[in-house]
Amino acid sequence: MRIRQLELKPFRNFDQIKLDLGARGALIVGNNGRGKSNILEAISYLSLGKSIRGARDHEAVPHDGTWFDIQGTWDTADRQRHARVFYSGHDGKRVFLDGVPLPRVSELVSQFQTVHFAPEDVALVLQFSAQRRRLLDILISQASATYLQQLQRYRRVLTQRNHFLRQLNQRRADPAERDVWDRQLAEPGARIRLERLQALAEIVPVLQSCYQGFSTGREAAGIEYQGAGLPSSTDEIPLLDTLQSMLLQQLQADPAKEQRAGHTLSGPHRDAFGFTLDGESAETFGSQGQLKSVLLSWKMAESRYLEAHSGHQPVLLLDDVFSELDELRSRQLLSLAEEFDQVILTAPREPGDTIPDRFERIELSA
Ligand SMILES: Nc1ncnc2c1ncn2[C@@H]1O[C@H](COP(=O)(O)OP(=O)(O)O)[C@@H](O)[C@H]1O
Ligand SMILES: [Mg+2]
Known part of the structure; x- marks a missing residue:
């Protein structure tokens, strides 16, 4: 599976944003607080129907707004699909698959699959x-x-x-x-x-x-x-x-x-x-960088496991993945990523000149 488009109008700090995501992957770069993690959270909303961070739906509504609306398009082996998660305090949560409202949010789950890594999970997990x-x-x-x-x-x-x-x-x-x-x-x-x-x-x-x-x-x-x-x-x-x-x-x-x-x-x-x-x-006994590598390896293994059991390879979402990794491990991460269909990475700045072309650059300007 490969997510090709994401549209937030609105979601958390975004009033309106439309992103084209590269078929093989994307690198989202932006300063702290620009919304990189929010974008990955929005993508995983389309696969889980809820926040991967355990946030409640109303917390993802922009502070000055009354609803959020996430829409995404992804490619499977044979066709393109579209999902929408809409929430308002007034009407609750509604999900749509290819424009058709689903009776239950749970019916959206596993239509589109993601595996999400966040650095804060290292300590937690x-x-x-x-x-x-x-x-x-x-x-x-x-x-x-x-x-x-x-x-x-x-x-x-x-x-x-x-x-x-x-x-x-x-x-x-x-x-x-x-x-x-x-x-x-x-x-x-x-x-x-x-x-x-x-x-x-x-x-x-x-x-x-x-x-x-x-x-x-x-x-x-x-x-x-x-x-x-x-x-x-x-x-x-x-x-x-x-x-x-x-x-x-x-x-x-x-x-x-x-x-x-x-x-x-x-x-x-x-x-x-x-x-x-x-x-x-x-x-x-592990160092921070070693522990981060352990959890990243687990996430990659998760993706393979889900692929073996569902026939579809999930999109790998790797948030703020380079911090705490030394240069060698960062390079190794990129070469491991080559073995997955689509990987979406975030980083506060360009991590050097080692990022392969397969990652579409997305800059969130200040
Ligand atoms: N419901 C919300 N409404 C408006 N802004 C929000 C909401 N939730 C989070 N934010 C803002 O989003 C920003 C954090 O975005 P985040 O994705 O964590 O940034 P980063 O690019 O560092 O990953 C913060 O500035 C925060 O105030
Ligand atoms: Mg972040």
Whole structure:
């Protein structure tokens, strides 16, 4: 997929702007606060129907306005498509695909696909285990509808089991019921772990080879999935039955402790997955530039994963990507970008004379 045109009238700091984006990519240059990140946010609005930054719709309405309107045209293998996301405080959000209003915003999702990198995600994603789990859960959900269903089921049963544990602690529930809750949770829980391990088995080799590109082989990146009792490498993925009995064992390991805590202490909602550099925890030991390279490699692996599962390669949106990267890594980034159909980069200034012609220059003047 390649986005060819974007029109904002208006959106955040733009009253009206129309951009032509190069088929192979674009480099958006402008001073701080000119709206580079806003443009990438607007592009991803067309793929998600909402803000990638987690902003609420009304926050993207210009301060002196009452609505925003994002329109974009993209090429797929065989045709050109057009989407529009319109929001006003008065009418709410409306989405259109090829001019036809869609009954639900969710129907726009995955028509047009993007993978978005923002430098602020480096600290967020790499420091908090919950954020890394979220990264993985969102990615697999995009490729597998059954994964999303299992997650929702797991969360529902988890809430019920936690409620049961608190009741038990107050002697208001029957301890014999515990076994039922354990089994109900272990079933979706094991499926979630299985799909996560399978996804990581696909993603890790791509991540490794991208990172190798960044570091030119000086250090190697990896991922460890740490759920108590599971092998930390994804080389051997246990069978579903095995995963289920392992989880059941974990759930039954220390009933008194869980009862006192009043919530479930093990399971996929607590599993950690972490990035490594030469086998050591990247979050703990990596430099800023190394961590940024790890997350960029992950994003590239995300794009490949989505392409393998949907048949379309997403547009790669890389915000403020050169800061903190040394010259070698910046050059490596550009050469890795060559392997993707369309990459849209932003930078506060021209990052030297190394930018290949494939990137259409877009200057946001002061
Ligand atoms: N809803 C809004 N209305 C008007 N301006 C906004 C709105 N939201 C953000 N901005 C402005 O957009 C600018 C930041 O844009 P941003 O895309 O982050 O810049 P950068 O080019 O540095 O990435 C800020 O000046 C901010 O005040
Ligand atoms: Mg920015």
